């Protein structure tokens with residue numbers, strides 16, 4: 001019944017759902033890791049191939065999506081996804097590269113204020129990036145890194161503890177870098193409160209939205225966030241290694257003197273092809289572009305963003321809270337003695353993902369995960385002992401969630 005009254009039910013058909021050798025569709029609950037392929041992607045890539053074939057170099061300025069401006073076709077829709085003004089976003093590079101480019105401009109340590117606040121359990125790439133930036137400035141991560149971690153025997157970082165930490169150490173913190181949604185626990189952070197607390201202490205506040213973009217309702221502009229980065233292959237369904245996103249708040253859009261690692265695509269587009277010696281950055285997020293973009297990699301993102309723009313983030317989020325709420329309810333109803341959900345139960349504190357751990361140690365989690373795979377369920381396993389399950393509102397159904405819990409119950 002829930003599937004029948006679902007206003008988004010027709011969207012599933014816009015995606016390729018993988019099947020086994022008997023043409024049975026898998027129950028795909030792994031959109032937090034790699035989103036499914038929109039069927040429209042092929043025609044967007046074909047369009048680029050055709051233009052290259054027919055127009056060659058002229059393709060930069062001809063065809064329905066000239067390559068010179070290709071990234072601009074993405075801007076408006078990308079801005080809607082993260083709650084930004086168009087001037088504040090750009091699709092470019094990949095996530096960790098964008099994180100580095102942002103830190104080059106926004107992590108400017110001084111002798112009094114030189115620390116970076118990050119979670120102890122941050123995604124490894126973020127940890128590596130941050131530590132390497134600290135070393136790049138000739139500092140030592142041993143004392144330039146402030147790590148936030150949950151209380152003993154808890155897996156979720158409490159907002160109040162985080163705010164207290166910012167209040168206590170904020171004077172020495174140059175940059176706060178936290179996730180929108182924690183990749184392991186599924187916890188959604190209170191980005192508005194963290195930004196406010198950080199700014200009160202004079203810190204720059206940036207977010208890694210890898211697991212939040214296309215998942216949560218975001219208001220980066222209104223929350224006054226300094227910068228944010230995200231990838232597009234998770235909830236944004238733009239394919240493996242897809243072109244990532246970057247947000248720079250309008251407040252910084254005309255700070256042309258900010259140090260940055262420049263390249264010709266960040267140069268003012270009106271004079272770019274006059275090839276001047278002197279770099280003059282574009283206003284807004286586009287001023288952080290370095291190279292001319294990989295058009296083939298951008299085409300799937302354009303296809304995907306059209307779907308998001310039609311479906312609308314608030315409608316998606318509404319279904320997502322129901323769908324994940326349904327999953328949560330069934331798990332507690334049927335598997336409570338064997339499974340615990342480490343993801344917060346309040347909907348403001350989570351997106352679509354639930355992270356499950358097994359209560360009984362004698363039943364190794366990987367065994368359960370392997371059995372799920374045998375039963376045609378795609379979800380993922382993260383060491384040391386978490387199964388991540390993420391029903392995605394664009395293409396997952398309430399029936400799939402129901403089947404998943406029944407199968408899990410029988411395996412347990």
Ligand SMILES: *Cc1c(COP(=O)(O)O)cnc(C)c1O
Nearest residue numbers: 094095096123125183208210231
């Ligand atoms: C997925 C993810 C990444 C991946 O980084 P890439 O540069 O796209 O390889 C980085 N950080 C977080 C928090 C992630 O969830």
